[in-house]
Structure formats: structure tokens, C-alpha cells
Amino acid sequence: KAGVTQTPRYLIKTRGQQVTLSCSPISGHRSVSWYQQTPGQGLQFLFEYFSETQRNKGNFPGRFSGRQFSNSRSEMNVSTLELGDSALYLCASSSGGEDFGPGTRLTVT
């Protein structure tokens, strides 16, 4: 079966801009979660969507938002980018146990 895919894989943005990342889950998986990974904070949970509804949310500012479409594909958006938003953003889909995508490396300059 095809794994979780994320696009784009790499992204460079400037402070103040906004960015949208995309995630396609494994076929049949209805739960999609997003995580931020940085050297200092490790892996931190952003939010989880299930059947187009946000079911869980981590402790991130409102600049971080997401949505899920009827085909379970998900997007996350970060507005007004800050230097500290530079990170590897990982998406995971689940049917009990998480399967992760390769991530999107975001660099904010």
C-alpha cells in the first residue's frame, strides 16, 4: 500500500509570509495528525483531524491552523511566519498506530 505523502518536501520562506503544507494519508485512514520537530523541543503535537473535524489540538498559537477534506487529505497553514517556525513538519495517518510521512522541511529566513 502507498504510504503517507507530504508536499512539498522542502520550503524556504521569509518572515511574515504564510505557508501551506499538504498531506495525503494512507488509503482508508481517516485520522490525520500533524507534528513539529525541532532540535530544541523535539517532536510536538500540533493537531489531529478525523472525518474533517479537528479532534485534538496541541499548545501552538493560532497562527497554526489546519483542515481536512472529505477524501481525508489534510493541509496545515502557518501565517505570519517567524524564524522559530523553522522545523521539520511531519504528518501521520492512523487506523490504530501512527504511520508517518517523510516530512516537509520548512526554513524561515
Added chain:
Amino acid sequence: KQEVTQIPAALSVPEGENLVLNCSFTDSAIYNLQWFRQDPGKGLTSLLLIQSSQREQTSGRLNASLDKSSGRSTLYIAASQPGDSATYLCAVPQPGGTSYGKLTFGQGTILTVHP
């Protein structure tokens, strides 16, 4: 609030050694526990998923155990190889929740296996 701790933070061993990675968690009301591997700059690869009703899971040279009552899990790697070099992470879902999403991760163990 669930907290996950992994010991040791780093481990360097010669090829062929058997080794043990440790993971502890503060709230035992978990649905499952998952071990992942991460290569530098890459995503996470799931190694083993242990349900709360299970004591252990095995996959090839890997064996993971779970002791919910003491809040501990152990990942055992037999006959280590240089290709096992990676960061190993354990993670648990939110206490009392489902098996979906909102994982809390440990900081990981960086494993180096040298020839």
C-alpha cells in the same frame, strides 16, 4: 500531563552487540505504545506497536516489552548492525484517549553502531 523519558540519550556500540533502550512514561492509562526509528532528516518509521493488553511484540531482531503498571517499555535489539544506526523514539497516545493521534514522544536515543 503525560511525560515520556528515554534513557540513554546516546549509545555507541560495536557491531554485533545486543542492546537495550529504555522508555518510561508518567501516566499508565495508555491505549498503546509505539517505537519508531528516525534517520537524519527523514520521517519516522514505525518499528513496533504494543497494545496495552500485550506484554511484548517482536519483529525480526527487535523485541519490545511493555509494563504498564510501572510505566516502562524496553526495546531490545539483537546482534546490532551499522545499519541500525539511527534515533529511536518511543511514543504514547494521550492517557485515557483512543489509539489515534496526539502522541507524546520521548527525546529519543541516538544509536551509533560502528563496524
